[in-house]
Amino acid sequence: MTNDKQVICRHCGKLIDKETAYSDAKRKTYYFCDVYCAIEYDKERQKKSKPPKATKVKEEPIKVENKKSDRESLFDYIVELYGYFPSYIPYKVKNMIDDGFTYKGVELALKYWVETLEHGWNEKSGIGIVPYIYEDAKNFWIKQQNIKVKVGKYKEDNIIKASSTSKNLSLLKYKMRKK
Secondary structure: OOOOOEEEEOOOEEEEEHHHHHHHHOOOOOOHHHHHHHHHHHHHHHHHOOOOOOOOOOOOOOOOOOOOHHHHHHHHHHHHHHHOOOOOOHHHHHHHHOOOOOHHHHHHHHHHHHHHOOOOOOOHHHHHHHHHHHHHHHHHHHHHHHHHHHHHHHHHHHOOOOOOOOHHHHHHHHHHHHO
């Protein structure tokens, strides 16, 4: 049973604190464990949505976008780190997935460790570091996503049209006083 401070993740169904739950600007009442659950939720919704009604159009060759899956992207990043693909990696990754991690989450945790924190890569510890840094990495990437959203809103709010100089100057002064 939920209380006022707890919500249920729309994607995985976990009970989470409302304060730490992720929600984006377009769906303020939709709560997720994190940005990864929100992305997965959107992907599932797109798969379930009905395709638009077909209209007769001149046929053109279909351009196939070669987008990698999260799993492929993770394995490519592991190859980049190791310089080759160790045979034990699929087993270790499968165990992580069984423990509740996601492919994208594992990849982002590794990028957080190697690139953001600049710890470099140690082949001996390998991807074994992921369970220890996963939550910190997740929080870091969620904050990054929230910053991008806020910057996008700020840019939209502060667009000044170039119609007349005096109008723009007065609009700019007005906006500066509001802050």
